[in-house]
Amino acid sequence: MQERKRPLLGFVLPNFSDLIWIVAFIGVLVRGRKMMNLDGDLGRHLTLGRYMLESRKIPRFDLFSHTMLGDPVTPHEWLSQVVFALAHKVASFDGVILVCGLVVATTFWLVFRRTRSSTQSLLVAVLVTFLAMITSALHWLSRPHLFTFLFLALWVDALEGLLRGKVKQWWLMPLLMLFWANFHGAFIAGFMTWFFYGAGILLDQLWNKRPLGAELPPKFWLSFMLGGGTSLLASFINPSGPGIWGTSVGYLGERFLVDVTVEYRAPNFHLPQMWPFLIFIILLVLALGVNKRSLKFRELLPSVAWMAMGLYSARNIPLFAIVAAPLLSTELEPVFLHLAAQFKWIGALKKADHRYLDLDAQLKGFVWPALILVLAALGLALGFKYDNQQKGYAYDPDVFPVDAVSWLEDHPQEGHMFNFFIWGGYLLYEEWPEQVVFIDGQTDFYGEQLTREYLEVLSAAEGWEDILAKYDVAWVILPSDEIIPYLLQVDLGWQEVYRDETAVIVHR
Secondary structure: OHHHHHHHHHHHOOOHHHHHHHHHHHHHHHHHHHHHHOOOOHHHHHHHHHHHHHHOOOOOEOOOEOOOOOOEOOOOOHHHHHHHHHHHHHHHHHHHHHHHHHHHHHHHHHHHHHHHHOOOOHHHHHHHHHHHHHHHHHHOOOOOHHHHHHHHHHHHHHHHHHHOOOHHHHHHHHHHHHHHHHHOHHHHHHHHHHHHHHHHHHHHHHHOOOOOOOOOOOOHHHHHHHHHHHHHHHHOOOOOOOHHHHHHHHHHHOHHHHHHOHHHOOOOOOOHHHHHHHHHHHHHHHHHHHHOOOOOHHHHHHHHHHHHHHHHOHHHHHHHHHHHHHHHHHHHHHHHHHHHHHOHHHHHHHHHHHHHHHHHHHOOOOHHHHHHHHHHHHHHHOOOOOOOOOOOOOOOOOOOOHHHHHHHHHOOOOOEEEEOHHHHHHHHHHHOOOOOEOOOOOHHHHHHHHHHHHHHHHOOOOOHHHHHHHOOEEEEEEEOOOOHHHHHHHHHOOEEEEEOOOEEEEEO
16 A cells, blocks of 8 residues: 555655755745845846836946946846846735745755765755855845856756766757856856866876776767857857957956955955855865865866865855865765764664655655745735745845935935945836936946045045036935035035935935
8 A cells, every 4th residue: 555655645745855945945035135135236137127128128338327327338137137127027026036036946956966966875965955055145145146056056967967978968058058148247157167177077087197088978078068169159149249258257357346346355254154164165175084085186176166266255155065065975975974883873863864865766856846936926925924024025224225215206306416336226226217326236337447436435535526526416325324424514515405314315
């Protein structure tokens, strides 16, 4: 009788892949309000997406600032902006967070499947995937870069597929790149990973003094080069053509802009949100040292390279976690088996691990993630709040000038504004097209000069008044604790027209 029930139970009960998906999805729902309010860019993405949906055009020139109005822009995130705008049109911010949850959950579902294939221990695979998940969570923001998480996970799967002998599937790489280059400008991470894999495989051949292609699937190098070469061509299929590379790569060479952008700085391990990354590195180094296994460069190089980039720039930490999770699970498994032989309670975990391994193999999955997604959407439609503050997905009036903008609806200000950098996207979301901003979070577009001028005004550096005059600024909206609103009144005779605990508006 039990044997007859197993196939049905296999489809009904969630497997561990499902559980990973559910945990990641719920994690985004809980953090959703924080994801919106830790960063000011969502409003700009929604405004751009709304414009594209209404006009059926992809903007190639700036429409959203008075400082650089009409200057050429590179729409390197246009497709993700359309997706966000569609979700917002259907279900407001609830829809946006559901999309974010779906993307993040699917990413770590893929990471778990790859991690699971690298070890015979289900427990190790689950723990490592969970560690990768919380390591990446420091950059869970409602922004297009989440799509890079997903595309990188799919990209690594495609590269691993070539190594497993699926060389005829090289065409998956240009197909992925076609979408990636239109969803987010960090598509160059795919080419970097492709290079690290290729360099590692080549080093293995040279180190062992073996002919090129030895111990590799037939025609591997042909498929590998075809995948990379056609992906390069696929990356040109976007509104800016090859010019998109100038924006994506060129920004990294803008030393000043990179230095003033927090997410591009090196991680500060005094901050608790950086500790999972530190734990990940420590576990990987210890496991590699204890095992003393003869590693292949193709296993080690991609993870080490992304670790180095994560140590250089915190923005790369989630990408390191996605790439390195299988290597950590491979190295932790022998440690787990050794400890199981030494300690009874760990030995009991090992026996339970084998039982769950057999059970997991019988479970088909997929039903529960779909059910959870539907139930979450239905709950949001009925008014349930899943965020940990129980306030719903909205802009926080303690972070953004929500009340000030509400006042502006009844008291519109004439002339050009000077605004707080982080509020630029929100102001566009609420006020465009009636108002355009001085600056927003798109620093790769605004460039070093305008960013410096903005900082000079905000810090009241010498000549700050001349910068406001240069751009014919008639009013400012800034945090209420900034010095500039006070100086405008005392030194220039401007008038304060609005103030609350978050924002102040001063008019010329």
